[in-house]
Amino acid sequence: MAGKVFTVAQQKGGAGKTTLVAHLAIAWMQLGRSVATVDIDPQGSLTRWQAVRAEATGGQPGFTHVQITGWRTQTEVEKLARDHDIVLIDSPPHAQTEARIAVRAASxxxxxxxxxxxxxxxxxxxxxxxxxxxxxxxxxxxxxxxxxxxxxxxxxxxxxxxxxxxxxxxxxxxGNRTAYAGTLLSGLSVTEAARKTQAAAEMQALAEEILRRAG
Structure with missing residues (x-):
């Protein structure tokens, strides 16, 4: 069975898309799911964070990551979904065509x-x-x-x-908490570096809720 595909989309920049993608990816990994992240945002912020994480974890980030251009999204996502439980797409703001492709690929x-x-x-x-x-x-x-x-x-x-x-x-x-940005600076997530905080509890609850809703 193919994995679930989640696209994080918001046409307004600065809405917190990439931060949400990074923390959800780790939360799902900690729940025992195999996760792949796909960065089609030209800013490449998720890819930069993944590089920091790879260095911080000795080359063992715990999930698959690819950075691609929008027109390749559908094919790449289908391939990743065959081998992973969850594929998580960080889509670009202000890019109607690429965002549409990412939305179309989503569960x-x-x-x-x-x-x-x-x-x-x-x-x-x-x-x-x-x-x-x-x-x-x-x-x-x-x-x-x-x-x-x-x-x-x-x-x-x-x-x-x-x-x-x-x-x-x-x-x-x-919530509006500094822990979300602060932990990403070190290549980690709140559910790793701040496990006993309200931020970690919020993100874990959201990750579990999304899986329940996806069925």
């Missing part, structure tokens, strides 16, 4: 959205793209600040975008 699309007006407005093209490609999409609330009135109001607005089963929202939220 489930993950769209990180911060509780801010700009992110709320910017997520609609990603929702439209998933709908056009007939792919289920899971909104992931990312960089959620400590409870504040404006955050609660914006989270409520995000929930208005939900239209199950095509679009849903993850129960697990990712």
């Amino acid at each position: 489930l699309v993950l769209a990180p959205v911060q509780p801010s007006p700009m992110d709320l407005w910017a997520v609609q093209p990603t929702l439209d793209l998933a709908a056009q490609e007939k792919r289920r999409l899971l909104l992931v609330l990312n960089r959620v600040p400590p409870r504040a009135r404006i955050a609660d109001e914006l989270i409520g607005r995000v929930r208005e975008l939900v239209n199950p089963p095509a679009v849903d929202i993850a129960e697990s939220q990712i």
Whole structure:
């Protein structure tokens, strides 16, 4: 049976796509899944992190990683899915063709959205793209600040975008925590370098929830 393919997509830059990909990859690896990551973002941030991780782990990052151009995505993902339980794609922002290819290849699309007006407005093209490609999409609330009135109001607005089963929202939220960026600097993840923190608990819960939703 082919592995599950998850594409992390968001047309707005700076939404935390690559950070989410890196931490989810390790969380799933720790759950005993064989994982492959695919970087089609021209910025190549995931690939740079993977190189840091490979050095930090003595050449044993724990997962397969490839960096490719968008037009090769479908073929490469199909090949990786034959040999891995999970294939995780980091798609580019502001690139309609490449993002469409990545969404089309997915079993489930993950769209990180911060509780801010700009992110709320910017997520609609990603929702439209998933709908056009007939792919289920899971909104992931990312960089959620400590409870504040404006955050609660914006989270409520995000929930208005939900239209199950095509679009849903993850129960697990990712907080606005420095540990997510800090651990990546050393090539690790929060579930490795900060295992007893709230950040690690959040990411592990999200990883498990996504697998349950994917079936």
